[in-house]
Amino acid sequence: MTHRLLTPEELEAALLAIGAERYHNLHPFHRALHDGKLNKGQVQAWALNRYYYQASIPAKDATLLARLPTAELRREWRRRLVDHDGTEPGTGGVARWLRLTDGLGLDRAYVESLDGLLPGTRFAVEAYVHFVRDRSILEAIASSLTELFSPTIISERVSGMLRNYDFVTEETLAYFTPRLTQAPQDSAFALGYVKEHARTVEQQQAVLNALTFKCGVLWSMLDELDYAYVAPGHIPPGAFKPQDAS
Amino acid sequence: MTHRLLTPEELEAALLAIGAERYHNLHPFHRALHDGKLNKGQVQAWALNRYYYQASIPAKDATLLARLPTAELRREWRRRLVDHDGTEPGTGGVARWLRLTDGLGLDRAYVESLDGLLPGTRFAVEAYVHFVRDRSILEAIASSLTELFSPTIISERVSGMLRNYDFVTEETLAYFTPRLTQAPQDSAFALGYVKEHARTVEQQQAVLNALTFKCGVLWSMLDELDYAYVAPGHIPPGAFKPQDAS
Numbered sequence: 001m002t003h004r005l006l007t008p009e010e011l012e013a014a015l016l017a018i019g020a021e022r023y024h025n026l027h028p029f030h031r032a033l034h035d036g037k038l039n040k041g042q043v044q045a046w047a048l049n050r051y052y053y054q055a056s057i058p059a060k061d062a063t064l065l066a067r068l069p070t071a072e073l074r075r076e077w078r079r080r081l082v083d084h085d086g087t088e089p090g091t092g093g094v095a096r097w098l099r100l101t102d103g104l105g106l107d108r109a110y111v112e113s114l115d116g117l118l119p120g121t122r123f124a125v126e127a128y129v130h131f132v133r134d135r136s137i138l139e140a141i142a143s144s145l146t147e148l149f150s151p152t153i154i155s156e157r158v159s160g161m162l163r164n165y166d167f168v169t170e171e172t173l174a175y176f177t178p179r180l181t182q183a184p185q186d187s188a189f190a191l192g193y194v195k196e197h198a199r200t201v202e203q204q205q206a207v208l209n210a211l212t213f214k215c216g217v218l219w220s221m222l223d224e225l226d227y228a229y230v231a232p233g234h235i236p237p238g239a240f241k242p243q244d245a246s
Numbered sequence: 247m248t249h250r251l252l253t254p255e256e257l258e259a260a261l262l263a264i265g266a267e268r269y270h271n272l273h274p275f276h277r278a279l280h281d282g283k284l285n286k287g288q289v290q291a292w293a294l295n296r297y298y299y300q301a302s303i304p305a306k307d308a309t310l311l312a313r314l315p316t317a318e319l320r321r322e323w324r325r326r327l328v329d330h331d332g333t334e335p336g337t338g339g340v341a342r343w344l345r346l347t348d349g350l351g352l353d354r355a356y357v358e359s360l361d362g363l364l365p366g367t368r369f370a371v372e373a374y375v376h377f378v379r380d381r382s383i384l385e386a387i388a389s390s391l392t393e394l395f396s397p398t399i400i401s402e403r404v405s406g407m408l409r410n411y412d413f414v415t416e417e418t419l420a421y422f423t424p425r426l427t428q429a430p431q432d433s434a435f436a437l438g439y440v441k442e443h444a445r446t447v448e449q450q451q452a453v454l455n456a457l458t459f460k461c462g463v464l465w466s467m468l469d470e471l472d473y474a475y476v477a478p479g480h481i482p483p484g485a486f487k488p489q490d491a492s
Binding site: 236 | 267268272274364365366368369370372373376458459461462463465466469470472473474480482483484
């Protein structure tokens with residue numbers, strides 16, 4: 001809780017402190033993933049569940065786009081839709097994520113059907129979409145600030161996965177390369193926005209809470225994966241059952 | 247998937263089959279809870295998280311109540327609000343749940359603040375409230391049908407907890423006794439409603455999906471508790487940390 005008005009720089013420091021405590025690069029499942037401790041079926045489960053997050057991001061961004069009041073803000077946010085949905089079939093972040101699930105040997109129709117999704121993944125992802133739909137524009141923009149921390153996790157993930165898994169190639173990880181430049185551009189805008197627009201103690205607290213909430217979304221997705229797929233493993237009824245434990 | 251129109255009796259059988267596969271009495275955390283395998287801190291974590299579910303049920307029911315088209319339906323659904331919210335302060339299911347958290351030694355203000363909630367609990371409970379708000383009345387009513395299975399789990403829970411935990415008394419479990427008569431009354435109405443109103447293959451499939459969804463809500467809440475609080479334990483940043491491992 002913040003009890004006095006922070007300077008913009010203090011607000012930025014408080015946001016970074018939330019990431020240092022709560023961002024999902026600290027989660028045991030992320031560490032196992034990039035340290036090469038998972039088998040192919042477990043990496044498939046991660047990619048399959050994370051697909052729903054990726055596929056929901058442009059819907060989340062479109063929800064916010066529809067509420068933004070100025071052309072300037074809408075142009076900025078529209079860029080995110082271009083990044084994720086692409087400019088023609090087969091381009092954009094969601095299509096590149098499907099190249100990852102293809103490369104891991106998952107059936108594309110099965111991935112897109114969401115039939116094998118963990119219920120907890122669904123609830124966490126939809127909580128994020130609903131948050132952005134229902135909260136203030138300031139909170140919605142602040143909830144995107146996990147991108148401040150994503151270049152680090154992407155670097156760890158790509159280098160660790162290429163080093164440790166013979167079933168992972170640079171081609172299958174094509175999703176991540178553009179994100180290394182897109183995410184900093186996105187988060188620089190969002191950080192500037194919240195530093196300028198969070199002008200009361202209540203607004204600053206709402207911004208900090210929004211980032212905490214979003215860290216919980218990402219963290220909870222890895223909780224579910226770790227619980228379901230890492231030994232002893234408790235796959236819920238109906239969720240994806242890996243065949244490949246190599 | 248159902249591919250032909252079921253008779254009302256076949257629909258009922260299909261609903262019961264979903265419960266037999268997916269209801270959370272089959273979850274390892276429930277079994278540990280009623281078998282006396284948990285310590286006091288773990289039982290506290292369960293009661294603290296489940297409180298948010300209990301406290302959200304009347305909000306969920308009020309959301310549906312506001313959409314029901316007839317006095318007959320609204321009277322039926324209003325009864326649920328009376329059961330949970332009571333007729334005066336200190337009565338009703340939510341107040342009785344707080345007697346459970348009191349009896350387990352949890353600070354009431356802390357429980358009600360939701361500060362120690364697992365993010366996954368929040369997302370699962372809110373997914374249920376949103377489902378009832380956003381889906382058809384038929385699906386909303388069908389999602390309540392987990393009450394078909396609750397008398398069994400309540401009996402197991404009460405007898406198992408009284409037998410196995412010296413920190414649990416009949417007074418602290420006062421929540422459950424009225425539920426043994428309320429839940430069958432509720433579920434008999436809801437089952438009759440869906441058997442009468444699910445008249446197309448699509449409606450029947452929607453009813454089955456709604457119950458599957460709701461089983462996923464309850465199951466996912468126990469996934470999170472088991473992952474966070476049962477050895478080795480992975481409590482997310484900011485969630486309740488038990489002090490009492492007796």
